[in-house]
Structure formats: structure tokens, C-alpha cells
Amino acid sequence: xxxxxxxxxxxxxxxxxxxxxxxxxxxxxxxxxxxxxxxxxxxxxxxxxxxxxxxxxxxxxxxxxxxxxxxxxxxxxxxxxxxxxxxxxxxxxxxxxxxxxxxxxxxxxxxxxxxxxxxxxxxxxxxxxxxxxxxxxxxxxxxxxxxxxxxxxxxxxxxxxxxxxxxxxxxxxxxxxxxxxxxxxxxxxxxxxxxxxxxxxxxxxxxxxxxxxxxxxxxxxxxxxxxxxxxxxxxxxxxxxxxxxxxxxxxxxxxxxxxxxxxxxxxxxxxxxxxxxxxxxxxxxxxxxxxxxxxxxxxxxxxxxxxxxxxxxxxxxxxxxxxxxxxxxxxxxxxxxxxxxxxxxxxxxxxxxxxxxxxxxxxxxxxxxxxxxxxxxxxxxxxxxxxxxxxxxxxx
Amino acid sequence: xxxxxxxxxxxxxxxxxxxxxxxxxxxxxxxxxxxxxxxxxxxxxxxxxxxxxxxxxxxxxxxxxxxxxxxxxxxxxxxxxxxxxxxxxxxxxxxxxxxxxxxxxxxxxxxxxxxxxxxxxxxxxxxxxxxxxxxxxxxxxxxxxxxxxxxxxxxxxxxxxxxxxxxxxxxxxxxxxxxxxxxxxxxxxxxxxxxxxxxxxxxxxxxxxxxxxxxxxxxxxxxxxxxxxxxxxxxxxxxxxxxxxxxxxxxxxxxxxxxxxxxxxxxxxxxxxxxxxxxxxxxxxxxxxxxxxxxxxxxxxxxxxxxxxxxxxxxxxxxxxxxxxxxxxxxxxxxxxxxxxxxxxxxxxxxxxxxxxxxxxxxxxxxxxxxxxxxxxxxxxxxxxxxxxxxxxxxx
Numbered sequence: 001x002x003x004x005x006x007x008x009x010x011x012x013x014x015x016x017x018x019x020x021x022x023x024x025x026x027x028x029x030x031x032x033x034x035x036x037x038x039x040x041x042x043x044x045x046x047x048x049x050x051x052x053x054x055x056x057x058x059x060x061x062x063x064x065x066x067x068x069x070x071x072x073x074x075x076x077x078x079x080x081x082x083x084x085x086x087x088x089x090x091x092x093x094x095x096x097x098x099x100x101x102x103x104x105x106x107x108x109x110x111x112x113x114x115x116x117x118x119x120x121x122x123x124x125x126x127x128x129x130x131x132x133x134x135x136x137x138x139x140x141x142x143x144x145x146x147x148x149x150x151x152x153x154x155x156x157x158x159x160x161x162x163x164x165x166x167x168x169x170x171x172x173x174x175x176x177x178x179x180x181x182x183x184x185x186x187x188x189x190x191x192x193x194x195x196x197x198x199x200x201x202x203x204x205x206x207x208x209x210x211x212x213x214x215x216x217x218x219x220x221x222x223x224x225x226x227x228x229x230x231x232x233x234x235x236x237x238x239x240x241x242x243x244x245x246x247x248x249x250x251x252x253x254x255x256x257x258x259x260x261x262x263x264x265x266x267x268x269x270x271x272x273x274x275x276x277x278x279x280x281x282x283x284x285x286x287x288x289x290x291x292x293x294x295x296x297x298x299x300x301x302x303x304x305x306x307x308x309x310x311x312x313x314x315x316x317x318x319x320x321x322x323x324x325x326x327x328x329x330x331x332x333x334x335x336x337x338x339x340x341x342x343x344x345x346x347x348x349x350x351x352x353x354x355x356x357x358x359x360x361x362x363x364x365x366x367x368x369x370x371x372x373x374x375x376x377x378x379x380x381x382x383x384x385x386x387x388x389x390x391x392x393x394x395x396x
Numbered sequence: 397x398x399x400x401x402x403x404x405x406x407x408x409x410x411x412x413x414x415x416x417x418x419x420x421x422x423x424x425x426x427x428x429x430x431x432x433x434x435x436x437x438x439x440x441x442x443x444x445x446x447x448x449x450x451x452x453x454x455x456x457x458x459x460x461x462x463x464x465x466x467x468x469x470x471x472x473x474x475x476x477x478x479x480x481x482x483x484x485x486x487x488x489x490x491x492x493x494x495x496x497x498x499x500x501x502x503x504x505x506x507x508x509x510x511x512x513x514x515x516x517x518x519x520x521x522x523x524x525x526x527x528x529x530x531x532x533x534x535x536x537x538x539x540x541x542x543x544x545x546x547x548x549x550x551x552x553x554x555x556x557x558x559x560x561x562x563x564x565x566x567x568x569x570x571x572x573x574x575x576x577x578x579x580x581x582x583x584x585x586x587x588x589x590x591x592x593x594x595x596x597x598x599x600x601x602x603x604x605x606x607x608x609x610x611x612x613x614x615x616x617x618x619x620x621x622x623x624x625x626x627x628x629x630x631x632x633x634x635x636x637x638x639x640x641x642x643x644x645x646x647x648x649x650x651x652x653x654x655x656x657x658x659x660x661x662x663x664x665x666x667x668x669x670x671x672x673x674x675x676x677x678x679x680x681x682x683x684x685x686x687x688x689x690x691x692x693x694x695x696x697x698x699x700x701x702x703x704x705x706x707x708x709x710x711x712x713x714x715x716x717x718x719x720x721x722x723x724x725x726x727x728x729x730x731x732x733x734x735x736x737x738x739x740x741x742x743x744x745x746x747x748x749x750x751x752x753x754x755x756x757x758x759x760x761x762x763x764x765x766x767x768x769x770x771x772x773x774x775x776x777x778x779x780x781x782x783x784x785x786x787x788x789x790x791x792x
Binding site: 033034044045046048068069071072075087088089090118120121122123124125126128129142144185187188191194195198199201202206209210211212213214215217218219220221222223225226227235236237238239240241242243257264322323326334335336337338363365 | 429430440441442444464465467468471483484485486514516517518519520521522524525538540581583584587590591594595597598602605606607608609610611613614615616617618619621622623631632633634635636637638639653660718719722730731732733734759761
């Protein structure tokens with residue numbers, strides 16, 4: 001077995017192992033694409049054959065993949081111990097399917113009848129049936145939260161990739177705003193923005209992949225997305241861009257999601273198409289003031305719910321007490337929307353290495369809406385905005 | 397309750413109802429994004445709050461969505477009966493969460509303690525726990541296969557969208573081949589191709605959405621993807637495009653996936669960068685000949701496995717008996733890769749309305765590979781290639 005020194009593994013492996021010991025989990029078999037990538041470094045893009053990360057408290061991670069992913073897996077993963085299943089070309093594998101191979105590996109590791117951690121928020125009922133058949137003596141335990149918790153703190157490689165994703169998103173925003181100024185419709189603005197982001201990726205980041213994690217029936221090769229909601233369409237909250245041309249006097253929200261080596265960034269701005277009606281202008285001014293006020297509390301030690309409470313107070317003081325959002329941001333990383341929400345009930349406290357979207361907003365149905373979001377890293381002493389597009393009132 | 401005449405519902409609703417009666421399923425609660433879209437017409441793109449399609453044999457479908465998706469859902473879905481859960485703005489809903497709302501709807505329909513069909517290939521263990529708690533007297537039954545079977549035959553609206561997706565993919569292929577001829581690297585070729593596809597979408601298809609179905613942590617706004625594998629990278633089978641510049645004498649596979657209103661198309665070609673080494677040229681010639689031979693059997697009544705067998709024979713006759721692929725195509729529609737594979741063991745027979753990818757291929761490890769795929773519709777009398785890029789030997 002190919003063993004590497006613990007010091008070359010990213011810190012998340014150590015954090016997870018500590019969590020496993022604490023919770024009495026003998027082995028984790030991770031199938032969820034975001035998570036198996038997290039613990040191996042390999043995203044095959046197509047998941048018709050699962051990638052399985054196998055983790056125990058005292059060994060390096062093992063990656064079990066279909067033989068057709070062998071060459072690609074070895075070129076991509078940082079896990080040195082890669083095992084194969086299935087039939088493909090002339091490859092020698094552990095067996096015709098992942099079930100036999102997994103049972104064999106867990107047998108060798110001496111954990112086959114012990115506590116096997118699985119992602120109960122992802123594993124389907126059918127997959128559980130396969131696991132029970134393959135590992136009849138195992139006691140299954142849910143490790144969804146353990147992994148989500150591990151993912152809350154970003155490792156140095158993830159922070160570096162988040163910075164790249166954020167820089168690409170900033171380029172996308174700049175392009176989209178220029179497109180709005182030039183009179184483009186929603187789609188024209190969005191596709192020009194996506195193309196400029198892809199050009200920046202192509203020109204400056206040869207070692208970065210922009211594949212995302214998709215549906216198990218699909219596969220996402222390109223996770224650069226710009227979308228826009230103009231005027232009354234802002235109340236849809238989310239929609240594919242249309243050929244609608246924003247009108248003078250309307251607000252337009254531009255929303256950008258990017259990815260770099262598996263890590264996402266988000267950059268959202270609400271743009272005024274010329275002077276806005278008073279209600280819209282007032283809402284935008286209010287949200288900018290509130291962002292500045294709450295920003296001062298973004299530092300290690302602040303409870304998530306305190307950030308929410310400061311936002312709530314700021315909205316109430318400005319007459320938006322009936323328009324308090326459910327949350328003012330969310331974790332971001334391997335998921336564009338991942339654990340955990342910045343809301344009134346969060347038990348979490350900001351820690352260095354956390355990355356979240358900071359997006360207090362106002363929505364007065366049928367009247368006005370704001371959608372402004374940045375990707376923010378919590379540092380040792382405060383915070384670092386990874387997205388750096390111009391903030392404040394933006395009129396074109 | 398808003399009732400519409402059965403004649404305005406797409407045929408799939410009737411097919412599913414017949415299947416439910418046959419299999420003794422009293423109600424289906426569909427959570428899988430591809431499927432809830434299939435039975436409602438609504439893709440919210442972000443699925444942090446589930447969209448639930450509720451189907452009974454004797455009623456029109458009901459869509460249950462979070463209140464924040466109310467406006468967007470009403471603008472998009474063809475299901476007239478839309479119910480809300482959750483808290484959002486001033487919306488009046490059936491309750492604070494989907495569980496209470498679902499129990500209430502199933503109670504009203506008189507099916508709450510009966511056989512409730514769920515997608516066991518998708519529903520997570522956690523979600524099943526929530527369902528059991530919400531519907532304690534229900535008997536759950538797996539309807540994954542029932543729905544997959546229903547999806548095998550495409551409805552007229554789906555066929556129309558597949559034609560659009562295919563036409564966009566053809567534009568992408570034309571652009572990519574021109575990019576290769578001009579000396580671009582993998583990424584340059586791919587991003588130019590994606591941009592031209594998006595331009596065609598923007599210019600000619602105002603009523604078409606190109607959002608896809610993503611990970612539950614993500615959301616895919618733009619399902620137009622071009623990727624490429626040049627030279628030795630072809631043996632990765634799938635990968636994100638790199639800045640590698642294809643060399644003269646190498647083969648390059650260009651792979652395109654597109655989507656139009658939820659329906660995918662696939663178009664793949666292997667391009668020769670100038671004259672190829674004999675082994676590569678011979679494999680490409682062989683695969684083109686085999687495609688022509690097997691094409692004659694693509695018509696209603698032909699078993700899937702017969703198409704596979706004709707391919708196998710063709711490969712064997714040309715000296716590729718050691719290089720038989722596992723399958724020569726797959727279903728395509730709401731999934732870029734959906735039920736069912738064209739392989740040696742398929743029990744299925746071609747029927748009008750089926751759409752699949754036709755992609756016999758040769759891979760001789762380290763020597764040569766071909767990757768040629770079209771999206772093909774089975775018609776009443778034969779087949780219709782929806783992707784229509786030039787076939788045969790392509791050299792630039």
C-alpha cells in the first residue's frame with residue numbers, strides 16, 4: 001500500500017479523523033461527489049460509477065474508482081492509494097463491482113463489521129440497500145454533519161482556490177455591468193460575462209479546473225454562471241436569464257457563481273438603470289448602510305446569530321421590520337450553497353478559515369428588492385472580502 | 397382546486413397514471429429535480445427547498461413549492477394546482493414546512509395511509525426519515541423504475557426541445573472544429589464553442605431556458621458545455637479542458653452537451669489534426685463503417701441488445717474483438733445520461749419516441765481512441781438524427 005507522510009495531506013483529513021475518534025466512527029465511506037472530492041482531490045465530472053473515499057482514523061485515505069477512471073484519477077487525486085473496480089479495457093481490478101471491492105478493502109482494514117459512517121443526507125435508499133448487502137455486519141452511522149462541520153473551516157488550498165474563483169467572478173461582474181450600460185438584454189449581458197470569465201480562466205489559470213458537481217444523471221463541465229433578474233423579475237428570486245431588456249428606472253440584479261478547483265465564489269450586485277424610484281433608491285441606500293454597520297462584526301468570535309441580529313436591527317430602524325430575510329448569508333465552498341446559514345438560530349461562531357456569503361437583502365413584494373452578495377473569508381483578526389467588485393450605489 | 401382538462405396535460409401524465417394503477421401505487425411524491433420538473437414544468441434551479449410533484453391515478457398533478465418560489469413557479473409550471481409551504485414575505489402558505497403541507501394534501505386526497513411511491517434511487521436516508529415522520533401510516537414503494545420507464549418515451553414537447561438542443565450542439569461542434577483548425581488549445585476551442593452556442597440561444601430561442609439539474613448544494617444556470625480531450629488525454633475518458641494545444645498527427649475528441657427547456661442533446665466527434673498514424677486512422681475508418689452498418693437497424697422493433705450485437709460483430713470482424721465497449725449509447729433527455737444503456741443485456745426494444753445517443757467507440761489503451769456520438773430519435777418507421785454535424789473522417 002502506497003503510504004505518504006501525514007504532513008503532506010491537507011489539514012481536513014486530520015480534522016475528520018479527530019471527529020471520527022470523538023464520535024466512535026471506525027470507517028467512513030463517502031459517496032457524495034463534493035465530499036469524495038474533498039477527501040481525494042478527484043472529480044470525474046460524470047458520476048454514473050461512484051467514486052468512494054474510504055477514511056479510517058489511523059490510515060491515509062483510500063480512493064476506490066471504476067477502472068475507466070484510473071488514468072484520470074491518478075492524474076488528479078492527491079490520495080496515493082487508488083483501488084479499482086469494474087471492467088474496463090485491460091485494467092486489473094478488485095472485482096466486477098464497487099460492492100465486492102469495498103467489502104474486501106474494509107475486511108483488510110479490519111473494520112468491516114464495525115461502525116461505518118455514511119452520508120445519510122445523500123445516500124439514497126437504493127444505495128443503502130446495496131451497502132447493507134455488501135457489508136451485512138456493519139453498523140451504519142450518519143456522518144453528514146461531521147463532514148459538513150469539517151468543511152466549515154477551509155484549508156489553505158481551498159482558500160487559494162476561493163481567491164481565484166472570486167477574482168474570476170469580479171471580472172464577470174465588471175463585464176456584466178458594462179453590458180447593462182451598453183443596453184444589453186439579460187441574456188446578452190450574462191453570456192458576455194460568462195465568456196469573459198472563461199477567457200480569464202483560459203489565459204491565466206492553466207492549473208485550475210472549473211468543473212462542478214452536478215446531478216448524478218448529468219455532469220457539469222463549466223461552473224461559471226452569470227444570471228440576471230431585471231425589474232419585476234427580481235421577485236422570482238432565481239431564474240434563467242431572458243431576452244428582456246432592462247428599462248430605465250428599473251433595478252437589475254446580476255448574480256455570479258464561479259468555481260476554481262472545486263471551490264465556489266459568489267458575487268451579486270443590484271444595479272440602477274438610471275435614476276430609480278424613491279422606494280428602490282431608499283432600499284439600496286439602507287442595505288449599503290447596513291452592510292457597513294454589520295461588517296464591523298465580521299471577525300473571529302462573533303456568533304452567526306449576532307450578525308443576523310445586527311442586520312435585523314438595522315432593517316427595523318430603517319422601516320423594513322416587516323421585510324426581514326430568513327438568512328443573511330450561507331457557507332460557500334465545495335457547494336455554492338453549503339452548511340451553514342447565517343440566521344437567527346445558528347449555534348455557530350465565526351472562526352478563522354470560514355468562508356461565507358455576506359448578503360443582507362431587502363424585498364418589499366411588488367415594490368423593490370436588493371441582491372448584493374460578497375464572498376468573505378474570516379481571518380485571524382477580521383475578514384477579507386474575496387470578491388472585490390465596487391460596492392455602494394451603482395447606477396449606469 | 398384548479399382543474400384543467402386531461403387533454404391539455406402532456407401524455408407522460410397519462411402514461412404514469414396507467415403505470416400507477418398497474419403497480420398498485422396510490423400516490424407518488426416526486427422529489428428528484430429531473431422528475432418533479434417532468435411532472436410540473438418547473439425547475440427552480442436552486443433546490444435547497446424541495447419541489448414536490450404529487451400524482452394520483454385520478455387527479456391532475458399538484459405542485460408543492462416553498463413560498464419563495466411562488467411567483468417563479470406560477471410563471472413556469474404547466475401544472476395549474478400549486479400549493480405553498482414555508483415562510484416568505486407576505487405569502488399565505490399551508491404550513492411552516494413541506495412535511496405538514498404534504499401530510500395535509502395527502503389527507504385531503506384520501507391517500508395518506510396508502511401506498512406512497514417514492515424515488516428510492518434518489519431519496520436520501522434523511523429524507524426518508526422525514527417522510528416516515530410526516531406520513532406515519534404510509535406504505536412506501538419504489539417508483540424509480542416506473543418513472544424511468546415513463547421517461548423512455550419522449551412527448552412532443554420534449555422532442556421539440558431535443559431538436560433545439562441538438563441544433564445548438566451542432567453550432568457548437570462547427571465552432572470547435574473551426575477553432576481546432578485555427579490552432580487553438582483545448583480550452584480556447586471549448587470556450588469559443590460554448591459562447592457561440594449561447595449566442596445562438598440568445599438570438600433565436602427567447603422562450604427556451606438552458607438551466608440544468610445540479611447538485612442539491614449547487615444549481616446549474618447554463619447547461620451548455622463543450623469539452624475536449626486531445627492526444628493521450630483521450631484515455632482519461634472525461635476531463636475538464638486544459639491549455640494543451642493539440643499536436644499535428646494527434647486525434648482530438650470534442651464532446652458537447654446542451655440543454656433546451658430541460659432536454660439534453662449530445663454531439664461528439666473525433667477530429668484528425670492532419671494525417672494520423674495508421675492505427676488511429678484505421679480505428680476511425682472502422683468505427684464509421686460500423687456506424688453505417690448498425691444504423692440500418694435503428695427502427696422500431698429492434699432490441700437494444702441487437703444493436704449492441706451488430707456493433708460487436710463489426711468490431712470483431714475488423715480486429716477489435718478485445719476492445720468491445722460496455723455499451724454503445726444511452727438514453728438522453730432530462731438527464732444527459734439517463735435510463736437506459738444500449739448494451740448486451742438490455743431487455744428493451746426500440747419504440748417510436750425514444751431518444752438515445754448512438755456512440756459505438758474503439759479504445760485501444762495507449763494507442764488510439766474514437767469518440768463519436770449523435771442524438772437519435774426513433775420515429776414510426778426508422779430514425780431521425782437530431783444532431784447533424786458532418787460525420788465520417790474529419791481532418792483539419
